[in-house]
Structure formats: structure tokens, C-alpha cells
Amino acid sequence: MNANDIRKKFLDFQIKHGHKIIPPAPLVLENDPTTLFTGSGMQPLLPYLLGQPHPEGTRLADSQPSMRLQDIEDVGDPRHTTVFEMLGNWSLGDYFKKEQIENFFEFLTKEVGLDPEKIYVTCFIGDEKYGIPKDTEAAEIWQEVFQKAGIEAKIVDMGSAQHGDERGIKPGERIFFYDDKENWWSRGGGIETTPLGDPCGPDSEVFYDFGEDKQDVAKFGKSHPASDGARFMEIGNQVFMQYKRNEDGTFSELENKNVDFGGGLERITAASIGSFDVFKISLMAPIIAKLEEISHKNYDNNTDEMRIIADHLRGAYLLAAQGLVPSNKAQGYALRRLVRRAVLRALDLGIGQEFLSEIIPVIETNYQDLSDDILPARNQVLDVLTVEENAFRKTLNKGVKELQKLGADQLLTGAELFKLQDTYGFPLELSVEEAYKLGLNLSKNYQEEFAAALAEQRERSKTASRGMFKGGLSDTSEQTVKYHTACHLLLAALQQIIDPSIAQKGSNLTPERLRFDFSIDHKLTPEELKQIEDQVNAWIAADLPVVYAEYDKDYAFDGLHAHGSFRDRYPDRVTVYLIGGTGVAPEERLNQSGLTDTESSDGAQTSAATQEANWVSKEICGGPHVKRTGELGHFKITKEESSSASVRRIKAILE
Numbered sequence: 001m002n003a004n005d006i007r008k009k010f011l012d013f014q015i016k017h018g019h020k021i022i023p024p025a026p027l028v029l030e031n032d033p034t035t036l037f038t039g040s041g042m043q044p045l046l047p048y049l050l051g052q053p054h055p056e057g058t059r060l061a062d063s064q065p066s067m068r069l070q071d072i073e074d075v076g077d078p079r080h081t082t083v084f085e086m087l088g089n090w091s092l093g094d095y096f097k098k099e100q101i102e103n104f105f106e107f108l109t110k111e112v113g114l115d116p117e118k119i120y121v122t123c124f125i126g127d128e129k130y131g132i133p134k135d136t137e138a139a140e141i142w143q144e145v146f147q148k149a150g151i152e153a154k155i156v157d158m159g160s161a162q163h164g165d166e167r168g169i170k171p172g173e174r175i176f177f178y179d180d181k182e183n184w185w186s187r188g189g190g191i192e193t194t195p196l197g198d199p200c201g202p203d204s205e206v207f208y209d210f211g212e213d214k215q216d217v218a219k220f221g222k223s224h225p226a227s228d229g230a231r232f233m234e235i236g237n238q239v240f241m242q243y244k245r246n247e248d249g250t251f252s253e254l255e256n257k258n259v260d261f262g263g264g265l266e267r268i269t270a271a272s273i274g275s276f277d278v279f280k281i282s283l284m285a286p287i288i289a290k291l292e293e294i295s296h297k298n299y300d301n302n303t304d305e306m307r308i309i310a311d312h313l314r315g316a317y318l319l320a321a322q323g324l325v326p327s328n329k330a331q332g333y334a335l336r337r338l339v340r341r342a343v344l345r346a347l348d349l350g351i352g353q354e355f356l357s358e359i360i361p362v363i364e365t366n367y368q369d370l371s372d373d374i375l376p377a378r379n380q381v382l383d384v385l386t387v388e389e390n391a392f393r394k395t396l397n398k399g400v401k402e403l404q405k406l407g408a409d410q411l412l413t414g415a416e417l418f419k420l421q422d423t424y425g426f427p428l429e430l431s432v433e434e435a436y437k438l439g440l441n442l443s444k445n446y447q448e449e450f451a452a453a454l455a456e457q458r459e460r461s462k463t464a465s466r467g468m469f470k471g472g473l474s475d476t477s478e479q480t481v482k483y484h485t486a487c488h489l490l491l492a493a494l495q496q497i498i499d500p501s502i503a504q505k506g507s508n509l510t511p512e513r514l515r516f517d518f519s520i521d522h523k524l525t526p527e528e529l530k531q532i533e534d535q536v537n538a539w540i541a542a543d544l545p546v547v548y549a550e551y552d553k554d555y556a557f558d559g560l561h562a563h564g565s566f567r568d569r570y571p572d573r574v575t576v577y578l579i580g581g582t583g584v585a586p587e588e589r590l591n592q593s594g595l596t597d598t599e600s601s602d603g604a605q606t607s608a609a610t611q612e613a614n615w616v617s618k619e620i621c622g623g624p625h626v627k628r629t630g631e632l633g634h635f636k637i638t639k640e641e642s643s644s645a646s647v648r649r650i651k652a653i654l655e
């Protein structure tokens with residue numbers, strides 16, 4: 001069974017069980033300023049997991065392309081990738097543990113055809129300090145599921161992963177309790193670091209057993225599901241959001257409990273073909289085969305290089321197919337880095353010529369089942385990426401010349417070699433190799449010096465990005481929520497004062513400031529910026545209500561004329577946030593749970609509130625926002641600059 005088959009089976013299975021299929025979010029989220037890329041299927045669902053009703057109901061499912069560049073250094077082993085597709089289903093206060101566990105087991109064994117004997121699971125062992133009990137409910141449901149399949153399923157208190165490395169597992173053991181480092185979900189990680197006010201809860205992870213011969217005991221210890229060894233591979237995680245952390249640090253049960261399931265398409269596909277190497281599945285193997293053909297080398301003897309190339313170019317394809325172009329900033333830089341790392345590894349394989357023109361069509365074929373709504377710029381990918389490839393090959397030539405200059409009359413230090421990598425993308429290994437070829441002298445401690453310079457840069461980057469949230473859900477601190485609302489007012493002011501056709505092209509928010517990108521082909525004048533600033537502050541001073549309502553998508557766009565990009569990617573029902581409006585008291589127009597709409601005889605929504613022309617802002621958005629604009633404070637523009645071609649950027653603060 002190939003990956004495309006499994007994706008379709010999963011979505012069809014969820015429809016059969018009452019789920020609505022929602023469109024996947026873009027890898028670059030227009031209205032999520034807290035992370036570079038969509039890193040999980042649940043990330044775009046933040047407002048609904050926090051309690052806001054979803055337009056499509058309480059049972060949702062999708063298949064979400066995702067990217068996690070924090071794994072980039074691990075790519076090269078059999079299972080780590082920077083880009084992956086997450087199969088997801090959610091229950092928003094609907095079904096809970098029993099139905100979720102039974103359904104996922106049925107999908108794996110009946111739809112995908114996995115051997116139930118090779119499935120192992122983990123559950124949360126509980127925490128006495130915080131009064132959170134052991135998740136015996138999930139464990140007993142699993143035990144019953146296995147027993148119905150004729151499988152003995154002993155339950156074991158494993159505790160920590162370290163204890164598992166020492167103990168291993170015994171015959172008949174199949175369900176394992178681990179601590180919060182393995183089986184607790186919150187935005188902050190473990191129990192101690194769960195943010196106040198946040199939903200959280202135990203999770204139950206599902207693993208596939210590839211056999212004892214895959215476990216490196218000397219390196220990883222004895223076999224068990226939470227081991228770092230290759231025997232067990234996680235193929236799905238069911239998060240049971242049943243608790244909330246209170247302001248005093250304690251935990252209480254949520255009235256409406258949610259299920260958040262995510263399963264890696266690549267890993268489930270690998271399990272379906274019995275391979276612990278995800279690079280042998282249908283989304284990867286054709287890329288590897290083409291690399292073998294081009295390089296005249298064998299995959300088994302060059303796994304690191306070929307895995308890195310296959311992973312990075314797959315990620316680059318998906319980013320470019322969504323309209324991203326390589327640059328030196330944010331997401332564009334990440335795309336550039338993926339292409340350049342792939343080119344460098346191609347050089348290691350002896351591929352000195354342009355080769356993306358041969359690889360990209362293979363990847364394009366792999367993803368032909370994904371719609372143009374998901375990959376709107378797919379026809380431009382080859383041109384965009386080959387331009388970057390050729391530019392980098394020229395950069396490498398510059399790097400050799402710079403290396404010659406640096407080593408002309410002195411020792412080459414590790415710090416200088418790092419600068420060469422940082423400035424020209426010329427990697428350490430290549431610098432050392434070229435230095436030897438050119439007869440240049442290297443410092444005896446060049447490796448330590450290079451490592452020190454790299455560590456210093458990473459610390460600088462970490463400091464610079466502390467405002468960026470690094471988990472699956474967005475930062476919903478009070479100040480960040482204020483900046484989110486301010487973005488809506490800023491867009492409205494730009495459209496009113498400069499040009500009604502202006503559209504948002506991206507944003508980045510921290511508790512300290514907002515950064516807002518918008519479409520325009522010229523620089524704004526100081527007078528225009530002052531007008532925009534004054535207008536936003538006038539709306540803030542008016543203390544306008546901020547409310548939301550659900551609508552059919554077509555009505556939101558064509559009837560209400562709400563602003564929103566990527567129309568085709570939205571579900572059939574959308575949430576619209578509205579600011580302001582005059583002539584009718586706010587409580588008569590809207591309440592905080594949404595509009596009270598009436599239906600005309602022909603089915604059209606005819607709420608007088610939505611038809612009035614005095615709304616300051618009407619945007620399709622998931623929230624969250626403040627309740628009144630008067631909460632924002634004074635809006636001040638600090639900078640206006642170019643972001644990219646025909647896109648300008650405004651930076652602003654709330655005082």
C-alpha cells in the first residue's frame with residue numbers, strides 16, 4: 001500500500017465515523033506569527049481547542065503537510081524528516097477515549113492491514129503531587145481492544161524511559177505506563193511547565209515493532225517503546241485534553257474534553273510495508289532511485305547523503321509550490337537552506353552538475369494527488385528552485401576564492417572557517433577539503449574554534465527568537481492577543497486610507513511589537529503613515545466592540561465582503577471577526593458567542609447587523625482577540641520598509 005492510498009483510506013474512514021474533512025492549512029500560516037511553519041495538524045485549530053465552536057462541528061479530520069526544521073540535523077537516520085504529512089482527527093467535546101482508541105486500532109489493522117501483534121502502546125502513569133491519576137481508563141480500553149483481537153496485553157508500570165532502557169520488556173507485555181516526559185501533553189511540555197489556564201492532558205502513543213534485531217542495545221539500551229533505538233517507531237499519538245491548569249497551579253477537569261490525534265503518514269506507510277526506513281516508502285523511494293541513477297552510486301552505501309537530499313528537496317518542493325521563494329529572511333531563508341544543503345550533499349555524491357531539474361519532476365509526480373488549492377504555485381517550482389541551485393553553485397565558487405584570500409599568508413582559524421560558512425554557505429568539511437587541496441595551513445584547534453563560533457551564533461539566534469513560540473499551539477498571552485487585534489485595525493486603515501485592494505501577506509507578533517506585511521508596489525510617505533496611525537488610534541479611542549460569528553464561506557466573501565486570503569482553502573463554514581459598527585447597540589447586533597442570524601425565504605442570511613456598512617473591520621480569522629478596542633492602548637508605527645517584491649512591512653508597538 002502506498003502513501004496516497006493510506007491518506008485516502010484515512011480520510012474516507014473518518015468520514016464514515018462522522019467527521020468533516022477540513023482543508024489543510026498552508027505550511028506558512030498567514031495569520032499565525034508565532035512559528036515559521038505549520039508543525040502539526042492541530043496548530044491551526046488553536047481557537048477551537050481552547051473552546052471556540054468550529055464552523056464544521058465537533059468531529060474534524062484532515063491530512064496536514066507539516067515542517068519541523070528543529071529536526072534538520074537528525075535527517076540521515078531511517079526515520080527523521082523535516083517535512084511530513086500528519087493525519088489528524090479531532091473530537092471537540094464529542095467522543096473521548098474509548099471511541100478514539102477503538103477507531104484508530106480498527107484503522108491500523110483493518111484499513112492499513114498492520115499485524116496487531118506488532119502494535120504496542122503507552123499511557124500516562126499519573127502524578128500524585130498534582131493529584132492527576134494514572135490513566136487506567138485508556139490502558140483498560142487498550143487491553144480490551146487487544147483481547148478482542150486475541151492478543152495477550154499485560155500492563156506494565158515502566159515509569160521513565162531511562163528505567164525502560166535498563167529493564168526492557170517481557171513476553172506478553174504490551175501496554176506501558178510512562179511519566180509526563182513521555183505521555184503528558186501541554187504547550188509547555190511536562191506537568192511542571194504546563195502554562196496557567198491551558199488545556200492539557202495525558203496522551204496514549206502507538207508504536208510499531210520492527211523486530212528485536214533492529215535494536216542497538218549497546219547504544220540505546222534494552223528494547224521498549226520509548227527507547228531511542230530503531231525497534232519501535234511511534235506511528236500515532238492520541239492526546240486526551242481533559243484537564244486545565246488553574247491560576248493557583250492546580251489542575252481541574254475540563255467540562256468539555258477534547259481528543260487531538262496525529263499520525264505520521266510516512267511512518268504508518270513504512271509500517272505497512274514492514275520497513276523501519278521511511279525513505280523506502282512511495283513518497284521517497286522514487287527520489288532515491290533517481291539519485292542512484294544520476295550519481296551511479298548505491299543507496300545502501302550512501303544512505304545519509306541520499307536521505308538528506310530526498311527529504312530536503314521534498315520540503316523545498318512543498319514550500320515553493322505554496323508560493324514561497326528563497327531569500328535571506330525567515331521562511332525564505334529556510335527554503336534556501338534546504339536547497340543548499342541538498343546541493344552540498346549532491347556534491348558529496350559526485351553530482352557536480354545541475355540536478356534539481358531531474359529530481360523535482362519526480363517529487364511533483366509523488367504529490368499529484370494533492371490539489372492545486374494546497375499547492376497553488378506548483379507550476380513555478382522548477383524555475384524557482386533551479387535558479388537557487390545555480391546561484392548557490394556560483395556562491396560555492398566565490399567561497400573557494402575567499403578561502404584562498406584568508407589562507408594566503410596566515411593560519412586558517414575555525415572562527416574564519418565559520419564566517420565562510422555563515423556568509424557564503426561554504427560548509428566546514430568543504431573548507432577543510434579545499435584547504436588541503438590548496439596547501440593552506442589550518443589551525444590545530446580549528447574544530448574547537450569553529451564549534452565555539454557556531455555556539456555563539458546559536459545563542460544570538462536563540463536570544464533574537466525568544467518571542468517566537470516553539471510549540472504546536474500559538475502564544476495567547478494578553479499582550480500578543482492585543483497585537484493580533486491591532487493587526488486587524490492596521491489592515492483596515494491601510495485599505496481605507498491607501499488602497500481597498502491591499503491584502504495581508506504575513507505577520508509576526510511578540511508581546512513587545514507587531515510586524516505586518518501587506519501588498520503594495522510603492523513606499524508609503526510619512527504623511528500616509530501618520531494618517532494610518534491616527535486612524536488606528538481613533539478606532540482604539542472609540543472603544544469599539546470586537547465580536548465574531550460563523551457564516552457559510554460564500555456568504556462571508558460575497559455577501560459580507562469579509563477579508564480573507566486563499567478562499568479555496570477555507571472550510572464551508574468560517575468564523576468572521578468584526579470590529580465596530582454604528583447605529584445599533586452592540587448587544588443588539590452581536591454577542592460574544594456570535595451573531596443571531598435570521599434566514600430569508602431563499603436561505604440567504606439577512607441579519608441587519610451584518611448588512612450595515614459601518615463595520616471597521618471584517619476578517620475571516622480564528623482569533624483570539626480582545627473584546628473591545630479600548631484595551632489596546634496607543635498604537636505607534638516604528639518603521640516602514642520593504643519586505644519583498646511588491647510587499648511592504650510595517651512595524652508597530654502598543655504603548
